[in-house]
Amino acid sequence: MFVIKPDIHLLPSYRMSPFTTASITDNNQLIESSFALDYFDKKFGEGNWSFTENGRHAIALALKSYSLSKNDIVTIITTSQNFYISSCVTKTIEQFCNWNREIVPETKVILVNHEFGFPYPKMEELLKLGIPIIEDCCTTFYSQDGNQKVGKYGDYTMYSFPKFFPVQVGGLLVSNKKKLDNNSFVNKALESYLTKVLSHHLKHESQLLEKRKSNYQYALSKFNSLGFEARFHNNHLIVPYALLLKNNGILKNLNQWKDFLNKNGIHNSVFYGEDAFFIANHQSLSLTDIDFMYECMVQFIANN
Structure with missing residues (x-):
């Protein structure tokens, strides 16, 4: 189970950067x-x-x-x-x-x-x-x-x-x-x-790149299942910075969605000027972290 919208003082922190608090140590x-x-x-x-x-x-x-x-x-x-x-x-x-x-x-x-x-x-x-x-x-x-x-x-x-x-x-x-x-x-x-x-x-560059690639593909497949699509065409020469997705009209209010994800500790933004958005996706994430982001998206869609 995932806790959605916990107490503001008990939020996880999924940054756009692979930096985490553990990185300090x-x-x-x-x-x-x-x-x-x-x-x-x-x-x-x-x-x-x-x-x-x-x-x-x-x-x-x-x-x-x-x-x-x-x-x-x-x-x-x-x-x-x-x-x-x-x-x-x-x-x-x-x-x-x-x-x-x-x-x-x-x-x-x-x-x-x-x-x-x-x-x-x-x-x-x-x-x-x-x-x-x-x-x-x-x-x-x-x-x-x-x-x-x-x-x-x-x-x-x-x-x-x-x-x-x-x-x-x-x-x-x-x-x-x-x-x-x-x-x-x-x-x-x-x-x-x-x-x-x-x-x-x-x-450890090769491991870093492989982890970023596998996380990107896993996250993309999860969000594709909800009807979202990659904003840019990817190929073997590209290492994406984040998961940038076309909304395809699925999220009716992107600003409300942005606020909802922030309240769950997930760094994100609307790709203003287009019906698109982006969320964190990098080598520091586990597959469970991506599952949590996906579940937040499912919950938001179900309730809006």
Whole structure:
């Protein structure tokens, strides 16, 4: 049996991130290792990458390099081209200039958000415009396109570690055109912590990816049985960040549904602008955790 809508002080916590409370102890007990440094050198090139505090910090550092004026525009392109975009991105851009969602003469930089782990499919067309490109791969650490160039199209690429690893902090700025001036944009303590934790999980990368894949397929099959469908087409090159589903009109009030899941400790959101939603799905979940999310959905549908 599952307890639905328990006392607010006794909620479980299913985050979009694989971080759990137990991760604090697990991470603290890990031994020192430099494996992550060698991994990133091989993946991005020595001197081309740097730790940041988070994905927002990486975006700000990239934007700063363009000497943008307040009247300049950063055009945001997303995989879905739905108007949904995280305020973490827009508020960071607003520190430097304006932003919009359509390329105009005032566009000085294009920021491509490879959304939910699914790459934007027309990168080659954007390159032909000759406008500087920043790739937001915060939810796309492992996904690739058929050209194997995701993260390499733009001048800069940024990643967010909590999206894929059980950590509370940390990001990565990658420069594809020139070496970075700093080899780290974080203090030594955080750099040491990130190196240790990421080294552990990157050493077990194959298990991490297999668990994410199996959890995604299991959750998708469960929610498919209720009539929901995957919003994006998946393939072997994709590692989704979350379970993003088309509602198909099943949930009559998505905001009520969102509130219901929050009251059961399940991080989620409506994919505003479409009849769609997303919920947590990652390697830290057990099949029983997914069953619990499914049961919450069944209960909500039955009572609404």
